[in-house]
Amino acid sequence: MSSETNAQHQPGHDDHAADEHAHGSFNGDMIGFGLSVVLTAIPFWLVMSGALGSNQLTAFAIMAFAVVQIVVHMVFFLHMNGRSEGGWTLLALVFTLILVVIVLAGSLWVMYHLNTNMMPPHDMRQVP
């Protein structure tokens, strides 16, 4: 009985392991590369030429390009999808992203308010 279930179980397990080593395709890599080049060139051009005029607008634009490019790299180069390793890689990624957002947003938020509230009452520029 037990040997029978084991025998039934094993081939399925091996198939599953073999499926996980999915490599990219030439087309997928080239699409990813093309998108990366465009998504890198535009932010550099925006900053170097100052085409948008306002610094704040440019900052938001290049941040948006960075986010899109990171997603492109994840999908086309790291072959991220919900199926690899039964979804565990995606789960680990989502968990990490939550931690990254907490660390980044939390640090900037707390330290910005600390700087603002803890400023000495006098103007530092007048101190010799």
Add this chain to the structure above:
Amino acid sequence: MASSISTAQNAEAPVFYLRDEHPHPEGHSTPLGFWIYLMSDCLIFAILFAIYGVVGGNYAAGPGPKDLFDLPLVALNTAMLLFSSITYGFAMLTMAKGRVAATQAWLAVTALFGLAFLSIELYEFRHLIHEGATPQRSAFLSAFFTLVGTHGLHVTFGTIWLFTLMAQVAKHGLIEANRRRLMCLSMFWHFLDVIWIGVFTFVYLMGMLR
């Protein structure tokens, strides 16, 4: 029904659910384990980015990003890393077809782009230090050198790893273990490219806007 279960329980010795561990093919959990390592590495970089974000504006009356950064050089550096990513992708594709010589050639090209990236970065660091913008100069420069230097150190170790694997493939060919190792380095290499997107956007480009 219930009686048959109870007699079966009485007849046999206590049964554990994991009676015998079914054999795992060697290395079947390596990709997931390596991915989790990369995620922990991602947290290291998140902390370094957070530090840079907090103290990146503290110049201590020293030079700021606009005085120091040379965007065309950074663009060249970014291009080197992007090219190395696509050539590593080609190496993985030729590896999937089992062509040893082509795989080795693409790995060598990738290593060259990696070394070019490192050379440009070292040139930039040397230039900054020559101008007096050392890590000791201000909190901004300490955070800058730590963040960009940690990324550069990762690329350095990735390149050493790449040469090691080229020697392995030369000696043993594209055996299953070497394919798995190349797969892990592929993830590592592309991951470093993702981190670099954050570096050139938040450190260099945003620095020029400040």
